[in-house]
Amino acid sequence: MNLVTASSESETASDPRTWTIAQVADEFGVTHRAVRHYEELGLISPERRGTVRIYRRRDRTRLNLILRGKRLGFVLEEIRTIINLYDEPRGQASQLRYVLNQINDRRADLERRRRDIEEALKELDDFEQRCQDDLLALDRG
Amino acid sequence: MNLVTASSESETASDPRTWTIAQVADEFGVTHRAVRHYEELGLISPERRGTVRIYRRRDRTRLNLILRGKRLGFVLEEIRTIINLYDEPRGQASQLRYVLNQINDRRADLERRRRDIEEALKELDDFEQRCQDDLLALDRG
DNA sequence: CTTTACGTTTACGTCAACGTCAAGTGACTC
DNA sequence: GAGTCACTTGACGTTGACGTAAACGTAAAG
Incomplete structure (x- = not known):
């Protein structure tokens, strides 16, 4: 078990719930195009029922990581290496040490x-303080 | 005086030092093309001696803000509004209230x-802990 | 059985943030 | 005065992150 597959909710192994691309896109506030783009870059890899994508908890967890990474200004390529870090094989000491690095x-x-x-x-705080002071001075003037 | 023109060093008003585009680009680890691009977008506006750009402390301060903004994942357009916020006229109460908002x-x-x-x-910490545990288990096993 | 609602792939378009020439302008140095 | 810097202004190219339109499958609803 790892960070990506570990659920913050009660279950830990295989959550049976599934979602469609429209549902996840909608829920995460992105377009289906974006979701498919992340898949093209290998950031998520949902199952297929025929040709149709089906998303599980694991994919949602990854989507969360992706969007947070984006908010933090990482490019998708970086985000992929970060996410995949959590899923790399770590059976041997050398691999573990690599991951730790x-x-x-x-x-x-x-x-x-x-x-x-x-x-x-901090700069914003200072700046606000000065603005507040100016405002007070105006009110009193 | 405002945050952008205020110097963290001793002087506060007009610092006579100037730099060329090559110097600032080099010092900030960006290309001259990037610096000129920021100018095209109105994020900095160095003086001119003839056609040649001359950079002062104020421009360097702005460059610092720009690069920090970029590291934080802001797009240049956002960065411009942030930077310009510090320089907007705030003579009247309405303007001050706008800035405070x-x-x-x-x-x-x-x-x-x-x-x-x-x-x-936090997730990284947890993950590291698990890796460390795995490593210990391997060493002992 | 056709419409409607989703879903799919393919492929070209777009926008931001520069990179990369090309061609020109002083200023100084040999 | 020819060469060499350091700088300038175009202007087109590139990359990342999608948008968007076309053309098609499929399954439930009327």
């Missing part, structure tokens, strides 16, 4: 972005 | 990204 790289990346955000928020 | 929007945006990052980091 990747984890550290990812973490450094995320922490950098977090620092950027903290700075930006 | 914008600040809140920006803050909500940034805080959303921060939550995304916290989640991603």
Whole structure:
């Protein structure tokens, strides 16, 4: 079991629920075209019933990771390597060590972005304070 | 004085230092083409000595904001509105209130990204823990 | 049995963010 | 004054991330 297949809800193994492309697209606020595009790039790979795609919990979890990655400014290619990291085989020590290294790289990346955000928020706070002061001065003037 | 023109160093008003496009591009790790592109979009507007661009502290500050915005996944158009926010006229109460509203929007945006990052980091931590456990089990097995 | 509602593939279009020539303008150096 | 920088302005090319339209399958509904 891994992060992608592990459910935040009660079940852990095979969730029988399925969704159509319209349902997931709608629910996640993207177009079916986008969902298919992610599949073309190998970020998700839903089952097929004939030619029709059927989406399971695992695919939804991946979609969540994809969209969060996008909000954070990662390109789809990066997002794929991140997602696939969670699914790589880790039977041997060498593989585990490789994955652990990747984890550290990812973490450094995320922490950098977090620092950027903290700075930006701090500047916004300062700026707001000055604006508030100006407003008060105007009201009193 | 505002956030963009305010210097983190000693001086506050007019810093006499200037830079060429090659210097700033080099120093910020981007190409001159990118710098000119930001200018085309109105994100910076360096002075001219004849046809030649000359960059001052203010332009460097803006470049910093631009690149940080990019790392955070904002598109250049958004970045422009953010940057220009700091420079908008705020003489009247209505303008100040508008700016304060914008600040809140920006803050909500940034805080959303921060939550995304916290989640991603938490998942990475969990994942690393499991990998470490697996590694230990292998070493002992 | 045709319409309606989804679904599919194929393929070309678009927009942002630059990359990459091409061709020209000073300014200085040999 | 010819060469070489460093800089300039076009203008077309490229890549990523989809949009969009065409043409077709399929299954339930009237």
